[in-house]
Amino acid sequence: MKILVVDDSATMRRILVNSLQRIGYSDCVEAGDGREAVDKFDGSIQFVITDWNMPNMSGIDLARALRALPEGKSVPILMVTTRSVKEDIIAAVQAGVNNYIVKPFTPQVLKEKIDAVLSGVAAAA
Amino acid sequence: MSPYSLNDLAARLIAFEATDEDFRDILETLQVMADDRALPEGVRALMGDALVRWIAAPADTRERAAVDLQQVVVAAQGRLDLRDRLTVALHSEPAPSPARESAAPPAAQQSAAPLLPPDSDLSLLTDFIAESRELLEHAEAALLGLEIDPDDAEAVNTIFRAFHTIKGTSAFLALDYLNEFAHHAETVLSRVRDREIRCTGGYADLALRSCDMIRSLLDATQDALEGRGDALPDGYDALLSVVREPEAAGISELGGRAPRSDDDANETPDGTMLLSARDAFAASERSAARRPGSGSDRSADSSVRVRTARLDRLIEMVGELVIAESMISQDPILKQGGHIELNRKVTHAEKIVRELQDLSMAMRMVPLKAPFQKVARLVRDLGARSGKRIEFVAEGEETEIDRNMVDFLGDPLVHMVRNSVDHGIEPPEERRAAGKPETGTVRLSAYHASGNVVVALRDDGRGLNREKIVRKAMQQGLIATAEGMSDKEVYELIFSPGFSTADQVTDVSGRGVGMDVVRRNIEALRGRIEIQSVPGQGTTFLVRLPLTLAITDGMLVRVGGERYIVPTINIHLSFRPSRAALSTVAGRGEMVMLRDEVMPLVRLHRIFGVDGAKEEPTDALLMVVGDGNQRTALLVDELLGQQQVVAKTLGDGLGRVPAISGGAILGDGRVGLILDVNELLTLARHGDVSDHMHTPSRAVA
Numbered sequence: 001m002k003i004l005v006v007d008d009s010a011t012m013r014r015i016l017v018n019s020l021q022r023i024g025y026s027d028c029v030e031a032g033d034g035r036e037a038v039d040k041f042d043g044s045i046q047f048v049i050t051d052w053n054m055p056n057m058s059g060i061d062l063a064r065a066l067r068a069l070p071e072g073k074s075v076p077i078l079m080v081t082t083r084s085v086k087e088d089i090i091a092a093v094q095a096g097v098n099n100y101i102v103k104p105f106t107p108q109v110l111k112e113k114i115d116a117v118l119s120g121v122a123a124a125a
Numbered sequence: 126m127s128p129y130s131l132n133d134l135a136a137r138l139i140a141f142e143a144t145d146e147d148f149r150d151i152l153e154t155l156q157v158m159a160d161d162r163a164l165p166e167g168v169r170a171l172m173g174d175a176l177v178r179w180i181a182a183p184a185d186t187r188e189r190a191a192v193d194l195q196q197v198v199v200a201a202q203g204r205l206d207l208r209d210r211l212t213v214a215l216h217s218e219p220a221p222s223p224a225r226e227s228a229a230p231p232a233a234q235q236s237a238a239p240l241l242p243p244d245s246d247l248s249l250l251t252d253f254i255a256e257s258r259e260l261l262e263h264a265e266a267a268l269l270g271l272e273i274d275p276d277d278a279e280a281v282n283t284i285f286r287a288f289h290t291i292k293g294t295s296a297f298l299a300l301d302y303l304n305e306f307a308h309h310a311e312t313v314l315s316r317v318r319d320r321e322i323r324c325t326g327g328y329a330d331l332a333l334r335s336c337d338m339i340r341s342l343l344d345a346t347q348d349a350l351e352g353r354g355d356a357l358p359d360g361y362d363a364l365l366s367v368v369r370e371p372e373a374a375g376i377s378e379l380g381g382r383a384p385r386s387d388d389d390a391n392e393t394p395d396g397t398m399l400l401s402a403r404d405a406f407a408a409s410e411r412s413a414a415r416r417p418g419s420g421s422d423r424s425a426d427s428s429v430r431v432r433t434a435r436l437d438r439l440i441e442m443v444g445e446l447v448i449a450e451s452m453i454s455q456d457p458i459l460k461q462g463g464h465i466e467l468n469r470k471v472t473h474a475e476k477i478v479r480e481l482q483d484l485s486m487a488m489r490m491v492p493l494k495a496p497f498q499k500v501a502r503l504v505r506d507l508g509a510r511s512g513k514r515i516e517f518v519a520e521g522e523e524t525e526i527d528r529n530m531v532d533f534l535g536d537p538l539v540h541m542v543r544n545s546v547d548h549g550i551e552p553p554e555e556r557r558a559a560g561k562p563e564t565g566t567v568r569l570s571a572y573h574a575s576g577n578v579v580v581a582l583r584d585d586g587r588g589l590n591r592e593k594i595v596r597k598a599m600q601q602g603l604i605a606t607a608e609g610m611s612d613k614e615v616y617e618l619i620f621s622p623g624f625s626t627a628d629q630v631t632d633v634s635g636r637g638v639g640m641d642v643v644r645r646n647i648e649a650l651r652g653r654i655e656i657q658s659v660p661g662q663g664t665t666f667l668v669r670l671p672l673t674l675a676i677t678d679g680m681l682v683r684v685g686g687e688r689y690i691v692p693t694i695n696i697h698l699s700f701r702p703s704r705a706a707l708s709t710v711a712g713r714g715e716m717v718m719l720r721d722e723v724m725p726l727v728r729l730h731r732i733f734g735v736d737g738a739k740e741e742p743t744d745a746l747l748m749v750v751g752d753g754n755q756r757t758a759l760l761v762d763e764l765l766g767q768q769q770v771v772a773k774t775l776g777d778g779l780g781r782v783p784a785i786s787g788g789a790i791l792g793d794g795r796v797g798l799i800l801d802v803n804e805l806l807t808l809a810r811h812g813d814v815s816d817h818m819h820t821p822s823r824a825v826a
Contacts, residue, residue, distance in 0.1 A: 009290050010430075011253040015297050053286050082293045090159050090176055093152070099180065104296035116183060 002027045006037040006050035006062060007080070016049060016080070023111040034062035041066060041075075047114065048077045052092060060095045067096040076117045131168075134158065135198050141191045148187060151194070155179055168201045240302065240357065241349040250350055253294055254343050255430060260287035261336050261343075262498060268332050269501050269517075271324045281324065284332060285314040291339060302357060303342045309368040310335040327376035331368060333502070338364050433528065436489055443478075443485045444676070444771035448790045450478045455793055482769075486673055490525040493571050493580070496535050497522040500542050504567050507546040514553055514563055515546060520570035526578050527673035530650055534580070534670070537643040537654075541582050541666050542567065544640065549586030549664050559661065561585070576678070577652075577694060580668040589658040591615050597624065616656045620644040648803045650674065651692060651786070669694075677772045677789070677799060681765040682748065684729045685738035688797045689761075690770055690789060695802040697749040697756065699764060702742050717747060717758045724749070725809040728760045729800075732784060732808075738762055750802045757809040759800075772799055784808065 003020060005028050007013045017028045029045065031037035034057025037050065048066065052059035059079050066072035079092050079100040092100065098120060101113045134154050141147050155176040159169050175197045182190040241250075264287035267280035274280075292307035313331065317324045324332060341358035349355045367374040454471050458464065497519045508515035526534070550556075550565035557563055568583040595607040598618045607615060618624060622641040647654045652670035671677070671694055679690035706718045707726070715726040726747065730738035739745035739762050747758040770789035775782060786801035 008286075009256060009294055011249060011256050011294050012290070012297075014249060014252065015294070053282075053289055055283075055286070080293075082289060082296075090156050090173060093176070093180055094156055100177075103293040104299075120184065 001025055001046045002029065002044050003047045003049060004029045004031060004037060004041060004045045006031045006034065006048065006054070006059070008033050008051065008054040012051065012080075019105075019107040019110050020049075022107040023114075025114075033057055034059065034065065037062055038065050038069075041069065041072060043071045045071075045075060047117075048075055050077065050079055052079050052081050060092050060097070063092060063095040063097045078113055078117055131158075131198055131202055135195070138191050138195050138198065141188075143187045143191075151191075152176070152179060171197055171201045240300075240345055240355045246298075247350065250298060250346065252430065253298060254347055254350075257287075257291050257294075257343055258340065260290055261340055262495060263287060265333070265336050265502060266498055268324070268329060268336070269498075269505060272329060272505065275323050275325045278318075281314065281318050284324075285311065285318055288314055288335070288339075300342075300346060302361065303339065303346070306335070306338060306342065306361070306365055306368065309365065310339070313368060313371060323378050326378045328371065328378060331371055331376055334364060335368055431488075437529070440485050440489055443482050447478055447482050447769070448771060450475055452794050482676070486527075486676065489528045490672070491528045491531055492523045492525050493531065493534075493578075494522045496531055496538055497569055497571075499535060500538055500569055503539060503542050504546060507543065508550075511546065512552060513546065513550050513565060515550055515565045515567055518566060518568040520568065521572045524571040524573060524578060525672075526670065530670065530674060533646060533650055537646040537668070538569075538580075538582070540640065540643045542569075545582060545584040545586065545664065545666075549584040549588075551587050555587075559587075574669075576672065578670045578672060580670065581665060582668075583663060583665045585663040588660040588662055588664055589616050589619070589656075590660070594618055612658075613656075616658055619656070620654070651677070651694065653803075674772065676769050679768055679770050679789075679799065680748075681768050681791070681797065682759075682761040683763050683765055684733070684761050685735035687733065687735050688765065688791065688795075689729065689733075690768070690797045690799045691748060691750065691759070692799065692802065693767065695750045697751070699746050699748045701745070702747055702758075704743055707742060717742070719749065719758070722756070724751075724756045724758055726758050726760060727805060727809050730760070732805075751806050755806055755810065757806055759805070770797070770799070 003025055005013055005016045005020070007016065010032075013030050013032075017030065020026070020028055029040055031040050033054045034050075037048070038057075041048075048062075050059040050062055057065070063077050063079070066075060066077065077097045079097045080103060081092075081100050082103050099113055099117045101110060105113075134151070137147070137151050137154060141151065155172050158164060159172040159176050161169065164172075175194055179190060179194065264284040267277075267283040270280045271277060271284075288307050288311035292304055292311050295303040295307060310332070313322075313328065313335075314324075316322050317328070322328055338358065338361065342361070345354075345356060345358050367376065453459075454475050459468055459471060501517050501519060504515055504517040545567055550567070551559070551561075553563040556565065566583075566585045569580070570583075571578060571580045573579075591607075591612060594615050595604070595610075595618075598604045598607070598615075598621070601621075601624060603618060603621050603624070604610070619640045620643070622639075624639055624641065644654050647668055647670070650670055651674065652668055655667040655669075656664065657667065658664040671692075677690070678693040680693055680696055682689050682691055700719065702717050702719075708716050708718070708723075710716050713725065715728075716723050717726045726742065729735070730740075739760075742760055746761050746763060748761055748764075749756055749758050751757055768791070770791070772787045772789055774787050775785065782798075784801050784804045785798045786804075787799045788796050789799060791797045
């Protein structure tokens, strides 16, 4: 499964990519903000993991933008957040984010979240 | 009124049948209610929490989640009723967040915990520290911008994002102290973002101090990484308790600087519009954001972080390559002719090496933004402390200079700014009395000029006081009389060692280091400093610096059998004097006249004790070196040509060699000495060059 990892922090991207590798997802594409993510998003991306607060284009705007694309209508989107941004989770869900994960998380928790999103998407389809 | 209410929600919950449609309906209701500003915050928080759990609930536990949700509705109803009973609006206590409890315990319980977790990923930590420092820089710039426009939402978000990202990442890295601190700082900023408080006065101070503390924590983490101790920064616990409950610590929107009044905000005395620091920062940010692939573009693959030590090593190696290459291209065999093919190849290699050199140098060039920002912060702090109102204006902060010089530029800049704020800018009453705007302006600008970087610091304060400087200088025994001294010469006196005119030692300046240190530091960077001042209108410091220290553009000159390199930055012109232009002035030695200007003549062969050099100036050449104030003519046999050299220190073994700043390996593999023109000027000024010969340092030549 090809995963698009979007975060403006290079350190966070590394953490995410490392975690993903550990749980068996080694095909990752990285983007430093929402705009770049939209540029890199194509039919081959099967899953999107995005930070929510980024310069230029937030994770929420990204979700909205992806949902507006023909290839992005149903791509699963997992948003990474921290413990103080509940309001943004709500906005994110409204914008089309499928689920969220709170920093910090272990690779195991990440795997469970990805599995949950995938089964949810499968159920809805 | 929203069609979605607690009653509506309760009804839907009762009717809930665990279908996707029902699930989405409740989701929508929760979403709307969590966002409904008509509801008390406490209720919205409950709805938000419930929504978060609702979204996360797996499909097979939705029944159970609905039952839980019914209890939330009951609790929310209780809050609504409570509000109805109380006329006072219900301000929510922060809703308990399940994630919070599992996160870092409060600092008090972990004060014995190490700064670094035992199983840290070193390279990840290093990246994190570098990235966080960058984020702090952005945050600090934004904070200073907020002082001018406290309602700039983009600036608030930048600061918030910095704390937020540091918090999030530090949690992964198990940096508990950083995480704890960043979390509380973020909370304060989130209140600013939600317009609950404004980032002015005490809050602005607190945010800046938070930046400082996080930076100290990063430094401490770095120290721990490198095995240099594992200590928490001083004042961590104290500041943490403030940032945790700012109001309890007496923080408010008041305090700190008063907002500027509008009448003196827009125009400077000369009527030009002020470009505020914020605008300058913002403008450069925006242009950087628009330029794809530029240095500050933070996209994933357009830039790469390189350890500076590695970069320095690369540049050093390229320097060696340049020397090795010129040793080949200047090899006598090539000059013999008949090696056309080889010559062609060497020329080609030469071209590539030059390009490589330019490229590698460009890699180490950084904008002056960081020191400029430091100055912005300093002006603010100093102004606040001394009760003066000062606007800081930055121009040209994107001007680039060798990274290794940026670090050394910081100290002189700090001294110059202290000088401007402490001695230059007057207190508001004095300014008003003088018919000036109450807010003084300190303007820092940088630009490229003829291969150099010029940094100018201007203030619109009272200007230098000639009488005061003369009095002081006479007291200090620096001069016997000021008669015949131009204003410029008098002003130059403030660069003399130990000179200070501050009537009283203040917290701001008067710390025992003066402008002489500034001059020394600038000269150590092979730069020059000049001062301009108009009484009542202000003072300008002009600093001229070479772009880099790694490579010196030099003129190779011959004196007898020796060769020396004179940095091109110091050279004005060379000429062969006529006999009529030469004269000897009693007590001042040999002089030469060039277009109405009389300057000392310095015989390099005497200074360095070189035999066999041309003694007669009319047979040799004079090279005029120096700055705008003071020039001197160096007697040399001939000019051998311009050359870029890689400057090296002479090493400790030789000790300090007068009038020599370093050495360089020349094209033929021999060593050439680089002249220290500033020291030569000093020698010439004191007249002890031609009359009283300095001990020749033959040993090094």
